[in-house]
Amino acid sequence: MFSGNLFALAGFALVMSISPGPSNVMLLASGMNFGFVRSLPLLFGVTCGFLSMVLLVGLGLGEVLAMSPAVYLALKILCAVYVLWLAVKIARSGAAGTAGDPSMARPIGFIEAALFQLVNPKAWAVALIVTASYTDPSRYLASLMLLILVFAVVNVPSIGVWSLFGQALRRAIGEGRRIVWFNGAMAVLLVASMLPVLLRA
Template identity: 55%
Template structure:
């Protein structure tokens, strides 16, 4: 990989990682409800899930999805159901990580976060773009692993900013019913970020 390609990849990884999306809205909500430290499994799970997708697409999964479009429809349908459930859980939360029996009772686990990425249309789109744009057709597994390592080095600190931002406003949100309003807004933003996938399933 040339220096020019490497710099372009770093820039692309940063923009894609830091921009709003389902995973980042969940990180913001998790940071606000549970703090940064308890949100680390979510950070690592989101990163692992996405990088696993890049690896799978780089090995040829992207071509399989193009050949069998029904698989993509099933993926979008599963994504819609899962995100609607997550949005409902977030919207029902009324206190900071209280485990009150309603809404977000505990932080997202590593496996939950990784599975979310597997159902995330934005993540699939980025995985397809990055493998097509930054891997030569004759590239082998070592080149793919290098690309994944670069993306990981950029993605993990970038998405951590969202969890840290949520953590930073915990004190403000602890007063009155602010956390309830915040969680409702987060649920709406999560649904809005998935709107293309939801509309695709509806039609």
């Protein structure tokens, strides 16, 4: 039965992966500032972090969080702090080329990107939906592993498009102040994309 849903799962994975979200905003900004190749650790960190979340949700983490309001509140606070830190990092990365700030002279790395998925509301929503909708109760673990494999195959090229688009934008926008303004806009967009979940009661 599950194999008949593979095309539907692949379509869902494509739409969810390529649609705008916090991780794709980071990939766009990284592609713009550092190019596609230097953004690959960020890209693979996003994918691995998300797939790890799907695995954990599939094994019961979602139910644990639902029954632990204190843990959920702590996660939201960590989310707010981490998102603001990433936004500052993105906003300052444009100035790094002119100001020579070595701490901002590299893209967001693999570990940072993977950890970000733990506080990414879009990633949580997709993980919860996909494990509930596309697993087979009679072969749960096997279908969960197949789900993760399909998402991995679809997710990497889908989110990679955002980084490639950012690299293409660099040629159009050029250097200097326009990149600084672009990074500031991406930082604001990142925070704005997280506000609905952060402000939810």
